[in-house]
Amino acid sequence: MSALFYHLDRLLDWLTTVECQPPAQDVRIVEVGLNNYNHADGTYHIREGDLRTPADYEVRFNELLAAGYSWINLSCYGIHRSFLIVAIELPAVDDGDENALVPGCNTSVNLSGPRQDVRDRGWSVDTVLTIA
DSSP: OOOHHHHHHHHHHHHHHHHOOOOOOOHHHHHHHHGGGTTTTTEEEEEEOOOOOOHHHHHHHHHHHTTSSSSEEEEEEEETTEEEEEEEOOOOTTTTTTTSTTSOOOOEEEOOOOHHHHHHHHTGGGGTEOOO
């Protein structure tokens, strides 16, 4: 089993453990960061084409693990078009900081569930993501 599929299984198992069972388990992955965050509405703005299957994101996830980030978050954002949206969140890295990334270090892969407002709206990602 690849690292990505291992951590996705961890996320789904953890959500069940904390009694936050998602209404869908067909996962799509999106990478989010400061470059697509909109302060005006408080959501990440992405294109529909940014949503990738786990199989399509697997190589990129391995690259992120090898890059030397101290942590990566797998965050359940909610449901969009019957897909469970899992966002990959990375720490901000200052280009001038030579110690920001440490290739070869163990990267902590953290899990987080959907926000309460997402669950209150039937798991809709609309309060977190704007998808065009």
